[in-house]
Amino acid sequence: MTSGLMDGLMPMLASIQPFSNAHLAQYLLVSGLLFTIGLVGFLTRRNMIVMFLCTELMFQAAAIAFIAFGRFHHDISGQVFVIFILTIAAAEAALALGLVVLLYRRNETLNTEAWAELRD
Amino acid sequence: MSTLLIYGLCLVGALGLHLLMRPGDDGRRTQGLRAIGAVLGLGVVAYFIIATIDATIGPDRSPGLFFSLFALVSVVSATQMITTSRPVYAALHFVLVVLASAGLFLLLEAEFMAFALIIVYAGAILITYMFVLMLAQQAPSDDLPDAQPEYDRFSREPAAGAIVAFVLLAVLTQTIFDSDGGAVTRPPATDPPAALVASWGRLTEMPRRLDEAVAEAIPGATVVDPAEGEPPLNLLLGVRAVLEGVVTDDDLAGRLAPGLSVEGVQLPETAGADTTTVVMLGIDGMASDLDVAAIMATPSIVEEEARRVLAASNLRMAEGGLRTYVVSVDAEVRALVPPTPTEGGAAAESPETVMVRLPGSARPDNIQDVGLALITRFPASLEIAGVILLMAMFGAVLLARRQIEIGEDEKRAAVGLRPLGHYDEGDDGTDDAAATAGGSA
Numbered sequence: 001m002t003s004g005l006m007d008g009l010m011p012m013l014a015s016i017q018p019f020s021n022a023h024l025a026q027y028l029l030v031s032g033l034l035f036t037i038g039l040v041g042f043l044t045r046r047n048m049i050v051m052f053l054c055t056e057l058m059f060q061a062a063a064i065a066f067i068a069f070g071r072f073h074h075d076i077s078g079q080v081f082v083i084f085i086l087t088i089a090a091a092e093a094a095l096a097l098g099l100v101v102l103l104y105r106r107n108e109t110l111n112t113e114a115w116a117e118l119r120d
Numbered sequence: 121m122s123t124l125l126i127y128g129l130c131l132v133g134a135l136g137l138h139l140l141m142r143p144g145d146d147g148r149r150t151q152g153l154r155a156i157g158a159v160l161g162l163g164v165v166a167y168f169i170i171a172t173i174d175a176t177i178g179p180d181r182s183p184g185l186f187f188s189l190f191a192l193v194s195v196v197s198a199t200q201m202i203t204t205s206r207p208v209y210a211a212l213h214f215v216l217v218v219l220a221s222a223g224l225f226l227l228l229e230a231e232f233m234a235f236a237l238i239i240v241y242a243g244a245i246l247i248t249y250m251f252v253l254m255l256a257q258q259a260p261s262d263d264l265p266d267a268q269p270e271y272d273r274f275s276r277e278p279a280a281g282a283i284v285a286f287v288l289l290a291v292l293t294q295t296i297f298d299s300d301g302g303a304v305t306r307p308p309a310t311d312p313p314a315a316l317v318a319s320w321g322r323l324t325e326m327p328r329r330l331d332e333a334v335a336e337a338i339p340g341a342t343v344v345d346p347a348e349g350e351p352p353l354n355l356l357l358g359v360r361a362v363l364e365g366v367v368t369d370d371d372l373a374g375r376l377a378p379g380l381s382v383e384g385v386q387l388p389e390t391a392g393a394d395t396t397t398v399v400m401l402g403i404d405g406m407a408s409d410l411d412v413a414a415i416m417a418t419p420s421i422v423e424e425e426a427r428r429v430l431a432a433s434n435l436r437m438a439e440g441g442l443r444t445y446v447v448s449v450d451a452e453v454r455a456l457v458p459p460t461p462t463e464g465g466a467a468a469e470s471p472e473t474v475m476v477r478l479p480g481s482a483r484p485d486n487i488q489d490v491g492l493a494l495i496t497r498f499p500a501s502l503e504i505a506g507v508i509l510l511m512a513m514f515g516a517v518l519l520a521r522r523q524i525e526i527g528e529d530e531k532r533a534a535v536g537l538r539p540l541g542h543y544d545e546g547d548d549g550t551d552d553a554a555a556t557a558g559g560s561a
Contacts, residue, residue: 022183022184022187022227023172023173023183025172025296026169026172026173026183026187026191027224027228028292028295028296029165029168029169029172029293029296030191030194030195030224032289032292032293032296033165033195033198033289034194034195034198034217035288035292036285036288036289036292037137037195037198037199037201037202037285038198038202039284039285039288040137040202040281040282040284040285041198041201041202043276043277043280043281043284044141044202044275044276044277044278044280044281045202045275045276046276047207049207049211049249049252049253049256050201050202050207050210052249053201053210053211053214053249054201054202056214056241056245057198057201057214057217060217060218060221060241063221063233063237064221064224064225067224067225067228067230067233068228070228070230071228071229071230076489076490076493077493077497077498079230079232079233079486079490079493080490080493080494080497080498080501081501082230082233083233083236083490083494083505084501084504084505086236086237086240086241087505087508087509088505088508089241089245090240090244090245090509090512091508091509091511091512092512093245093248093249094248094512094513094515094516095512095515095516095519097248097249097252098515098516098519098520099519100252100256101252101255101256101519102519104255104256110207110256117537
């Protein structure tokens with residue numbers, strides 16, 4: 001299969017056009033990769049603000065998927081829902097950052113493990 | 121792609137991500153491992169994208185320079201965002217991800233969303249994050265003021281993170297690649313005729329804009345405002361309304377005369393006093409199996425229907441017969457779909473039919489499409505979004521008020537917890553000195 005890919009690679013590179021012929025599958029791949037990276041970042045980082053940034057990254061991935069589907073089914077609903085997502089993300093970011101500032105004032109640290117006693 | 125190959129690739133990708141997240145100082149050995157992780161990750165991404173190309177768009181076409189560029193930038197920036205030790209750099213890398221996403225939106229012909237994303241996300245949300253980061257900065261210790269705090273430099277359980285990455289990536293890519301070797305395929309939906317027809321079809325939902333475009337295209341015609349008390353009957357849609365039974369023939373009678381001003385388009389005087397003029401909208405050469413109602417059909421079909429309706433009505437059919445303005449859309453559609461010679465040619469050659477071509481600028485662009493959809497099809501979600509923003513504003517105001525805790529520290533000492541204030545690494549919350557003091561008191 002690898003040789004088949006390499007055989008197909010040269011004509012593909014020779015025919016690079018500037019604007020996109022990309023199919024839905026490629027957009028969904030990008031969306032899935034971004035979502036995975038965002039999820040892993042959320043789980044592995046301990047800085048509160050970076051964790052919220054990773055949730056914003058997951059929103060981005062979902063937005064790309066919505067708009068790709070909307071474009072490929074010629075339905076404008078994909079873009080309307082992304083407007084909704086944008087609104088939710090902005091509202092959530094405002095509230096989340098307000099909470100982070102309050103929590104920082106209490107413990108003078110952004111480390112989420114400062115609040116590990118909430119587990120008990 | 122076989123399932124085994126998919127899982128193997130996801131495993132390699134997860135391993136690459138794990139190598140990128142390895143904790144440690146920036147020694148040379150760790151840099152080498154990070155480089156290996158980066159190469160593995162990029163290789164997996166490239167392999168996946170190339171593997172979808174064969175099945176979806178054909179082996180001799182590439183997804184395009186701009187798509188590859190934006191996709192690569194977004195994935196690389198996202199990975200750097202989660203592995204960097206400085207939170208400000210993470211925010212800046214996220215700005216880069218937002219810009220790359222906006223580029224992808226532009227390629228998907230969603231220009232409004234691209235700019236809204238840049239304005240709202242990169243402009244508003246990320247700047248707010250930067251301000252909070254500036255408020256919450258701290259140096260870890262006195263002897264190394266330039267190093268990042270320990271919780272920023274090391275990842276928490278990178279192995280578990282890599283496993284989660286593998287599982288999620290395997291599940292997501294399984295939906296794209298089915299088990300008998302090909303990617304999920306459907307006919308290339310980027311074919312221009314379908315997209316353009318769908319877009320032109322929305323023009324019929326914007327009657328005012330349609331009137332203006334047609335008035336510009338027919339020499340001598342002007343746009344008029346509806347008269348007082350007149351029911352809204354756009355001339356162009358008049359035939360369609362009759363066909364759908366919304367308007368009866370009696371309403372239509374008396375309106376289809378040249379020079380008479382009706383809502384919409386006033387036709388020029390030179391149309392001839394002895395002809396009955398019908399203005400219809402059609403796309404030359406396209407089959408009539410579109411779901412955009414009778415307007416978007418081949419002109420001859422619409423003309424047939426119009427003749428039938430008018431014959432059954434009270435209108436006096438003139439000697440010269442029916443003069444039809446067939447308004448068709450820009451040549452880009454015609455060039456892509458070869459016009460069927462019989463229908464298109466017959467309509468064009470009929471002496472009573474005048475071909476009027478709408479320019480490409482009359483096609484509703486993305487902003488108008490989105491606005492139309494929001495107002496006509498999704499008014500509830502618009503309202504809900506506004507309410508959510510209002511609630512967020514109230515919440516933010518409430519959170520920003522100062523709160524006074526009375527006796528919190530004493531209550532915490534009685535239970536054995538340290539007082540709130542400073543947090544050291546390795547602190548588990550208990551305060552031994554206060555516990556013994558509280559126990560003895």
